[in-house]
Amino acid sequence: MDGLSGHIIRRLLFLPLTLLIVSFAMFYITRWGPGDPISIYSGQYRDEEAFDRVREQYGLDLPIYQQYRIWLSDIVLHGDFGPSFQYRDRDIPDIIFPKMWVSFRIALFAFILTFFIGIPLGIYAAVKRGSWIDPALIGTFLFFRSIPVLVLVPILVLFLSDRWGLVPPGGFDGMFTASMVIPTIALTVPGIAGVARLARTSTLLAMDDDFVRTARAKGLSEYVVITRHVVRVSVLPIMTTAIGLDLVSLIEGALFIEILLGIPGIGRFVFESVGAQDYNVILAIVMIGTAAFVIANLAVDLMLIVIDPRIRAGQRGLN
Amino acid sequence: MNNRLQLGLIGAAAALILVIAGVLLFSVGGGGDKDDSASGDETPSASETESADIESGGEGELVIRGEDPLFLDPAVVQDSGSASYLVEIFSGLVRLDKDLAIQPDLAESYEVSADGTVFTFKLRRNATFHDGRPVLPEDVKYSIERALAPETASVVAENFLGDIVGAKDMARGRADSVSGVKIVDDSTIEITIDAPKPYFLYKMTYPTAYVVDQRQIEGNPRRWTQQPNGTGPYKLAEWRLGEQIILEAYENFYLGPPTLKTVRFELSGGSGLVAYEDGDIDITGVGLDDLERIQDPADVLNPEYSQVTRQSLDYIGFNTNVPPFDDPLVRQAFALSVDRAKIAEVILKDAIPVANGILMPGVPGYTEVQKTYPYDPEEAKRLLEQSKYADDMPEITLAESGAGGTVGPTTEAIVQYWSDNLGIDVKIQQAESGTFFSDIDQGRYQMFHLGWIMDYPDPEDILDILFHSTSRQNNTRYSNPEIDALLESARVNQDAEARLQTYQEVEDKLVKDAVWIPMFYDVAHVLVKPYVTNFELPAMIIERYREVEVDRP
Numbered sequence: 001m002d003g004l005s006g007h008i009i010r011r012l013l014f015l016p017l018t019l020l021i022v023s024f025a026m027f028y029i030t031r032w033g034p035g036d037p038i039s040i041y042s043g044q045y046r047d048e049e050a051f052d053r054v055r056e057q058y059g060l061d062l063p064i065y066q067q068y069r070i071w072l073s074d075i076v077l078h079g080d081f082g083p084s085f086q087y088r089d090r091d092i093p094d095i096i097f098p099k100m101w102v103s104f105r106i107a108l109f110a111f112i113l114t115f116f117i118g119i120p121l122g123i124y125a126a127v128k129r130g131s132w133i134d135p136a137l138i139g140t141f142l143f144f145r146s147i148p149v150l151v152l153v154p155i156l157v158l159f160l161s162d163r164w165g166l167v168p169p170g171g172f173d174g175m176f177t178a179s180m181v182i183p184t185i186a187l188t189v190p191g192i193a194g195v196a197r198l199a200r201t202s203t204l205l206a207m208d209d210d211f212v213r214t215a216r217a218k219g220l221s222e223y224v225v226i227t228r229h230v231v232r233v234s235v236l237p238i239m240t241t242a243i244g245l246d247l248v249s250l251i252e253g254a255l256f257i258e259i260l261l262g263i264p265g266i267g268r269f270v271f272e273s274v275g276a277q278d279y280n281v282i283l284a285i286v287m288i289g290t291a292a293f294v295i296a297n298l299a300v301d302l303m304l305i306v307i308d309p310r311i312r313a314g315q316r317g318l319n
Numbered sequence: 320m321n322n323r324l325q326l327g328l329i330g331a332a333a334a335l336i337l338v339i340a341g342v343l344l345f346s347v348g349g350g351g352d353k354d355d356s357a358s359g360d361e362t363p364s365a366s367e368t369e370s371a372d373i374e375s376g377g378e379g380e381l382v383i384r385g386e387d388p389l390f391l392d393p394a395v396v397q398d399s400g401s402a403s404y405l406v407e408i409f410s411g412l413v414r415l416d417k418d419l420a421i422q423p424d425l426a427e428s429y430e431v432s433a434d435g436t437v438f439t440f441k442l443r444r445n446a447t448f449h450d451g452r453p454v455l456p457e458d459v460k461y462s463i464e465r466a467l468a469p470e471t472a473s474v475v476a477e478n479f480l481g482d483i484v485g486a487k488d489m490a491r492g493r494a495d496s497v498s499g500v501k502i503v504d505d506s507t508i509e510i511t512i513d514a515p516k517p518y519f520l521y522k523m524t525y526p527t528a529y530v531v532d533q534r535q536i537e538g539n540p541r542r543w544t545q546q547p548n549g550t551g552p553y554k555l556a557e558w559r560l561g562e563q564i565i566l567e568a569y570e571n572f573y574l575g576p577p578t579l580k581t582v583r584f585e586l587s588g589g590s591g592l593v594a595y596e597d598g599d600i601d602i603t604g605v606g607l608d609d610l611e612r613i614q615d616p617a618d619v620l621n622p623e624y625s626q627v628t629r630q631s632l633d634y635i636g637f638n639t640n641v642p643p644f645d646d647p648l649v650r651q652a653f654a655l656s657v658d659r660a661k662i663a664e665v666i667l668k669d670a671i672p673v674a675n676g677i678l679m680p681g682v683p684g685y686t687e688v689q690k691t692y693p694y695d696p697e698e699a700k701r702l703l704e705q706s707k708y709a710d711d712m713p714e715i716t717l718a719e720s721g722a723g724g725t726v727g728p729t730t731e732a733i734v735q736y737w738s739d740n741l742g743i744d745v746k747i748q749q750a751e752s753g754t755f756f757s758d759i760d761q762g763r764y765q766m767f768h769l770g771w772i773m774d775y776p777d778p779e780d781i782l783d784i785l786f787h788s789t790s791r792q793n794n795t796r797y798s799n800p801e802i803d804a805l806l807e808s809a810r811v812n813q814d815a816e817a818r819l820q821t822y823q824e825v826e827d828k829l830v831k832d833a834v835w836i837p838m839f840y841d842v843a844h845v846l847v848k849p850y851v852t853n854f855e856l857p858a859m860i861i862e863r864y865r866e867v868e869v870d871r872p
Binding site: 034035036038039040041042043044045046047048049050051053054056057058086087088089090094095098099102168169170171172173174264275276277 | 389390391392395397398469470472473474475476477478490491492541542543544545559560561562586587590593751752753754756757759760769771791792794
């Protein structure tokens with residue numbers, strides 16, 4: 001117990017340090033490059049004198065380390081992420097949370113679907129080891145796993161929308177609408193392949209275990225052996241190892257999917273904000289993303305710890 | 320037993336961390352005092368039921384697709400997306416009508432002094448802010464001075480208000496008020512400008528000059544634009560980022576209440592045409608891909624289709640300071656060797672017209688006469704041989720704005736023509752828009768592909784601003800004393816007819832000198848449901864919903 005809670009506390013203590021390093025690096029990188037948000041927003045109105053006056057208003061004329069100090073103290077003391085240079089009258093969280101919420105729901109739905117489809121498929125392939133079904137399934141998974149999102153999305157749009165007119169080619173009309181069909185397919189298909197392959201491997205491993213042989217020897221039907229004994233052991237490790245991996249690919253995938261399909265999520269917004277050099281918005285998204293990532297990883301690690309003893313206990317019972 | 324206890328504790332710890340993470344995710348920076356208008360945890364069903372209520376309750380609702388404005392401060396905004404909301408919510412002393420003529424707006428009438436420098440505006444007695452407070456001369460004065468004040472951080476204020484005496488001093492922090500704006504009595508305001516410029520009133524129709532509410536701004540300096548107290552025909556009733564904006568009729572609007580009760584903008588994106596065909600929205604733009612189908616008279620949507628030429632132009636600009644384009648012969652050769660009509664036909668599917676000059680249709684002074692160079696590759700080659708770079712052509716790069724990736728087919732075709740007809744291989748360089756504009760500004764490109772959108776319908780807004788040698792926006796670095804003299808005389812010419820003739824002369828000379836290759840005008844293609852009447856897509860961004868009627872079947 002002591003070891004575990006100490007571990008959690010240590011990990012949580014590292015979070016502020018991580019955030020500090022990430023924010024400092026991001027702050028320098030974004031402000032160092034050429035151009036600035038005032039110049040970009042002004043488009044063809046070129047009036048350097050006026051630009052300088054506006055920069056002064058926003059403190060953009062100060063040396064970067066001073067800007068960083070102000071930014072950091074605002075955030076620590078007032079929870080203020082600073083002004084957005086595009087959406088000047090909004091608090092940054094008010095701008096980005098609705099967009100994160102859109103992305104989050106899409107990702108969560110895709111995530112759940114991935115596991116509900118991927119795991120049974122993988123187990124099925126493992127059970128059919130030796131027949132043509134196993135290599136056929138695995139081949140298909142590998143095929144889909146290998147298609148980059150950038151290619152998959154245009155193909156889906158071409159057929160589902162352009163050719164057959166089944167769903168709109170883009171946009172976001174809310175969850176569980178026709179507009180979600182293409183993004184959901186594009187986000188789940190590669191993930192399913194990954195999860196199914198993992199499920200197949202760990203099921204195969206479990207099937208050779210002693211306790212499975214014992215179960216078979218007791219005369220249990222193959223169906224019962226698989227669902228009661230094999231799956232219990234094989235599924236949980238998949239959940240934990242794949243969750244971490246899948247989270248990353250979901251975030252990556254969401255970026256391209258949102259840009260390609262015009263979904264008003266955080267991925268597309270990051271892209272737009274980088275284009276507008278909206279420093280503080282980019283920074284806020286990276287900070288929140290980093291914090292969420294660290295915490296999610298911690299949660300996954302804890303789940304592993306939680307799950308591990310249960311499996312051991314289960315094995316002991318069987319033996 | 321021990322095992323189960325441990326398990327439970329660990330589980331509780333894990334759950335706690337998840338909860339903390341969740342709370343953190345949704346409350347960072349909440350700061351305690353924000354209202355719930357834009358928080359992220361609203362369910363989609365809430366917005367659906369709410370909009371359904373409005374639909375059933377309101378007679379006369381117009382539903383269209385829109386985009387989130389950046390923010391609604393008329394003094395600062397210069398992007399057309401935000402401006403299209405501003406013109407409905409706010410208003411100024413004067414406005415443009417559907418024919419783009421100047422009409423008194425918050426002012427009931429105005430007089431111009433004999434020397435053309437003093438404008439006296441008489442305010443309407445019934446002009447009020449949305450909260451019912453009457454609009455007074457003090458409000459006008461405050462609004463102009465606030466727009467110019469350095470704290471307002473507007474990059475465009477000086478551009479549009481800089482002609483007012485004392486405005487530049489205010490903008491540069493040298494004065495606390497604008498001496499050229501005087502309150503005469505409780506309904507009269509007098510504005511003095513630095514020279515008799517007939518286009519000054521046009522500049523006053525731009526949002527920078529709109530009237531804002533001092534009390535509201537000073538009471539809530541950072542967020543007043545989320546619920547602005549304007550003077551226009553519509554109030555901002557609701558704005559949920561990424562979801563919808565609802566404009567609601569202001570019943571006491573001084574020109575009479577708008578016929579429509581509400582205008583609802585759906586901000587969530589998606590295909591406008593699909594939503595239009597499904598009957599979800601009442602007006603939509605048509606993209607190039609669907610245009611051919613819609614323009615076919617046999618198509619069911621064809622009767623609902625219309626188009627309007629916007630005051631906007633696409634062009635190739637030459638940096639007249641650097642080789643080889645400091646030689647007019649090279650510029651002319653480049654202009655002569657591009658078949659713009661063919662590009663319009665093949666690539667743009669005749670959706671937009673070829674420019675016949677610099678001024679666009681609808682701008683005073685526009686003529687239908689062909690001023691631009693015809694397509695004549697032979698003549699182009701002849702001119703190129705006479706040029707001083709005939710035997711020593713430097714490398715040439717064409718710059719355009721773009722985030723990398725593929726070059727547009729139009730640019731590719733243009734470059735191909737130069738290669739085929741002149742034997743010059745022009746490279747294309749794409750730059751992200753911020754770098755692009757600042758590099759043009761600093762004269763770093765030899766030539767560039769760009770567009771210009773008119774802010775007000777006067778030739779000064781393109782010819783003087785872009786071609787006078789001392790103008791900040793002179794991106795071609797063109798310097799011609801003869802042109803400068805003509806432009807300066809036109810600025811203050813009180814004879815409207817003669818003034819336009821001067822601009823026509825300038826336009827003609829610029830085109831012949833090939834400072835630009837004017838490429839295409841811009842046309843907006845739009846579908847409007849038959850039950851929507853009195854809607855006309857204007858050529859510029861002006862108030863457009865006040866008289867629209869919707870009689871949904």
